[in-house]
Amino acid sequence: MQDLGLQPSPVVGDWCAVQAYASDRGLIEAVLPRQSVFHKPVVHEAYGIEGESFVVVANVDYGAIVMDAVHDFNLRRIERFVSLLYADGIQPLLILTKIDLLSEPEDYRLRVLARFADLPVFLVDSISAHGIEALSSYLQRGTTLMLLGLSGAGKSTLLNCLSNSMVAKTGEVRAQDGRGRHTTTSRQLYVLPNGTILIDTPGLRAVGMNSSSGDVSESFSDIHALALQCKFSDCTHTGEPGCAVQQALLAGELEQDRFLNFLELRGEASSFEEVLARRKQKDKALGKLLYHYRRGMKEYD
Numbered sequence: 001m002q003d004l005g006l007q008p009s010p011v012v013g014d015w016c017a018v019q020a021y022a023s024d025r026g027l028i029e030a031v032l033p034r035q036s037v038f039h040k041p042v043v044h045e046a047y048g049i050e051g052e053s054f055v056v057v058a059n060v061d062y063g064a065i066v067m068d069a070v071h072d073f074n075l076r077r078i079e080r081f082v083s084l085l086y087a088d089g090i091q092p093l094l095i096l097t098k099i100d101l102l103s104e105p106e107d108y109r110l111r112v113l114a115r116f117a118d119l120p121v122f123l124v125d126s127i128s129a130h131g132i133e134a135l136s137s138y139l140q141r142g143t144t145l146m147l148l149g150l151s152g153a154g155k156s157t158l159l160n161c162l163s164n165s166m167v168a169k170t171g172e173v174r175a176q177d178g179r180g181r182h183t184t185t186s187r188q189l190y191v192l193p194n195g196t197i198l199i200d201t202p203g204l205r206a207v208g209m210n211s212s213s214g215d216v217s218e219s220f221s222d223i224h225a226l227a228l229q230c231k232f233s234d235c236t237h238t239g240e241p242g243c244a245v246q247q248a249l250l251a252g253e254l255e256q257d258r259f260l261n262f263l264e265l266r267g268e269a270s271s272f273e274e275v276l277a278r279r280k281q282k283d284k285a286l287g288k289l290l291y292h293y294r295r296g297m298k299e300y301d
């Protein structure tokens with residue numbers, strides 16, 4: 001967003017005082033005090049580093065983690081989202097989608113509750129709207145829900161289902177693994193007919209936050225398995241000879257979209273790891289400096 005010279009700069013979810021100068025245009029004069037903010041951390045706390053973080057969404061009441069129960073059910077990812085939400089004092093909810101494709105959807109609820117006993121879990125089929133009713137107590141006028149989830153998790157479809165109108169464009173998804181295209185390219189805010197506010201965050205960015213390359217290979221186990229057959233163990237899969245990933249792409253066994261998604265996430269993960277490496281180097285240099293300083297002091301004693 002363009003820096004408007006306001007303190008703070010408005011983000012999605014902010015309530016602003018606006019001076020209207022045309023029927024569809026206005027000038028933001030002030031950002032009203034925020035009730036809550038959701039931060040995107042730059043560096044993961046698990047590494048013992050208090051990294052920078054920045055506010056991505058303001059005034060969120062609930063963080064709805066949207067997860068494809070069929071193709072992407074992952075307790076570790078739930079944990080990551082839950083801890084990020086808790087860190088900002090935002091109540092998490094879990095919405096497991098595509099349950100129409102499961103024979104025993106209740107099993108998934110039990111698996112989640114065994115680990116996160118207090119987490120409200122909803123099993124929904126956004127196509128037929130089955131299970132949507134259970135969410136209604138969270139969908140109140142003036143309540144803001146932020147949707148978090150990977151690309152293809154079913155956020156746009158859920159939004160459509162909730163609003164009963166095509167407010168968001170859903171992407172085509174491959175039957176094979178259920179991964180979608182990145183139809184959500186910017187954070188957006190929708191107001192449901194009853195006055196509930198929904199904020200849809202880009203699927204890719206949601207996983208990008210504090211992901212490490214370990215997480216990336218976990219999410220792309222097919223590419224990881226192919227990579228083991230590459231001629232070079234440090235193959236980047238971007239043009240080396242004897243690359244099994246490129247071969248699979250050529251043979252149509254690996255979808256180009258999925259590969260591009262992998263490259264994008266790997267890029268994010270490696271810059272994250274670079275930050276860590278730089279930080280370690282700095283700490284080492286500081287340790288050395290302190291050591292010499294202390295020795296110097298002793299010599300004076």
Ligand SMILES: Nc1nc2c(ncn2[C@@H]2O[C@H](COP(=O)(O)OP(=O)(O)OP(=O)(O)O)[C@@H](O)[C@H]2O)c(=O)[nH]1
Nearest residue numbers: 098125126151152153154155156157171173184203
């Ligand atoms: N069977 C079934 N399919 C679903 C359900 N929800 C979503 N889908 C399908 O899953 C695919 C991806 O859904 P989207 O709503 O586009 O996913 P998204 O989370 O918005 O993805 P991004 O916009 O990339 O972040 C689409 O083909 C949907 O039709 C569901 O409850 N049941």
Ligand SMILES: [Zn+2]
Nearest residue numbers: 230235237243
């Ligand atoms: Zn390769």
